[in-house]
Amino acid sequence: MISKLPNVTTSIFTVMSKMASDYNALNLSQGFPNFKSDSYLIELVNKAMAEGYNQYAPMSGYLELRETICNKTKLLHSKKYNSDTEITITAGATQAIFTAIATVINKDDEAIIFTPAYDCYSPAIELFGGITIPVQLKAPFYKPNWEEVEDKITHKTKLIIVNTPHNPSGIVFSEDDMLYLQFLAGKYNLIVISDEVYEHIIFDGLIHYSAAKFSELASRSFIIGSFGKTFHNTGWKIGYCLAPENLMNEFKKIHQYNVFSVNTPIQKALAEYLETAAHYLSLSSFYQQKRDVFLELIKDSKFKIIPSKGTYFQMLDFSDISNESDFVFAKRLTKDYKIATIPTSGFNENQEDFKQIRVCFAKTEETLISAAKIINTI
Ligand code: PMP
Numbered sequence: 001m002i003s004k005l006p007n008v009t010t011s012i013f014t015v016m017s018k019m020a021s022d023y024n025a026l027n028l029s030q031g032f033p034n035f036k037s038d039s040y041l042i043e044l045v046n047k048a049m050a051e052g053y054n055q056y057a058p059m060s061g062y063l064e065l066r067e068t069i070c071n072k073t074k075l076l077h078s079k080k081y082n083s084d085t086e087i088t089i090t091a092g093a094t095q096a097i098f099t100a101i102a103t104v105i106n107k108d109d110e111a112i113i114f115t116p117a118y119d120c121y122s123p124a125i126e127l128f129g130g131i132t133i134p135v136q137l138k139a140p141f142y143k144p145n146w147e148e149v150e151d152k153i154t155h156k157t158k159l160i161i162v163n164t165p166h167n168p169s170g171i172v173f174s175e176d177d178m179l180y181l182q183f184l185a186g187k188y189n190l191i192v193i194s195d196e197v198y199e200h201i202i203f204d205g206l207i208h209y210s211a212a213k214f215s216e217l218a219s220r221s222f223i224i225g226s227f228g229k230t231f232h233n234t235g236w237k238i239g240y241c242l243a244p245e246n247l248m249n250e251f252k253k254i255h256q257y258n259v260f261s262v263n264t265p266i267q268k269a270l271a272e273y274l275e276t277a278a279h280y281l282s283l284s285s286f287y288q289q290k291r292d293v294f295l296e297l298i299k300d301s302k303f304k305i306i307p308s309k310g311t312y313f314q315m316l317d318f319s320d321i322s323n324e325s326d327f328v329f330a331k332r333l334t335k336d337y338k339i340a341t342i343p344t345s346g347f348n349e350n351q352e353d354f355k356q357i358r359v360c361f362a363k364t365e366e367t368l369i370s371a372a373k374i375i376n377t378i
Pocket residue numbers: 031091092093094095118163167195197225226227228229234237238239
């Protein structure tokens with residue numbers, strides 16, 4: 001059989017997590033919390049199951065959850081999506097992104113992505129015959145250059161994918177960035193996928209500029225969220241996609257035959273849990289405290305650090321420590337220092353190596369202290 005994705009190998013998150021377990025290393029690589037989520041949320045899921053919410057949910061999602069997300073989006077971004085026609089609950093953000101890409105991309109279409117990029121964009125683009133056009137963000141600030149984006153737009157460009165707050169760099173798009181995106185998308189008639197899975201993890205008083213906040217941008221965007229990320233349950237694989245009705249209609253045609261519908265009891269529980277805005281509004285300060293504790297603990301290390309502005313990832317620049325490649329360095333840290341991290345060159349065009357590794361600080365204070373002790377000896 002001829003492979004459809006000949007260049008795809010096992011994801012670096014899986015590789016490094018396995019290495020962490022093989023070498024009994026502290027795992028700050030793959031992005032997942034090592035603490036429990038709110039017991040009240042778990043109780044709500046148990047209650048939903050006990051009460052019999054165990055059969056198929058509607059194809060586009062449990063109605064009350066769709067309504068709650070639409071109300072939350074209105075509250076936070078002043079944009080009202082229609083809960084019947086403009087939202088679908090998905091099996092995590094990965095499936096939402098895949099389905100959105102499948103909806104948009106035809107053979108030979110070009111899709112612009114910013115690199116370093118989360119790993120699921122490019123394979124999906126290629127699977128549907130598209131061509132990924134990377135725009136490289138440069139360390140250490142990873143600031144988008146919109147003129148470069150415009151230079152890469154051709155008559156074949158159909159889609160642009162953005163991710164804010166950004167994995168792995170921890171940068172956040174400004175209002176001006178989103179306005180530029182809106183301008184270019186309008187000028188060249190592009191569809192946008194706005195990956196906003198870290199929408200509630202943003203620091204130092206910065207604002208999350210969702211694509212939903214900009215009406216012309218929203219009218220051509222799929223906006224993607226993830227409750228696994230938001231509520232510390234990455235294993236639940238539940239998320240959502242918001243888009244105007246014309247786009248969502250096409251999205252649903254694919255979702256219907258790929259997934260049909262997402263597990264019911266968690267949807268029922270999330271609908272109730274999201275009614276209390278504090279459950280998501282408290283997350284930025286919760287994670288900022290973790291970031292601050294961690295950065296204070298490693299402030300005298302030999303790594304160069306620019307504090308993350310969002311997500312639960314921090315980049316560590318090791319150029320003063322070693323001139324090894326980031327892969328060799330990260331593997332050596334796992335084996336010799338018993339700490340697993342993510343080398344980031346694999347997320348870049350041509351594997352450009354900025355000598356930066358990514359660590360996940362969604363960890364208990366105890367783990368952060370143990371990690372810092374190791375990091376300070378490197
Ligand atoms: N986008 C980004 C930027 C991510 O970091 C992740 C990983 N959580 C995803 C999408 C996928 O999210 P999910 O686990 O809900 O599929």
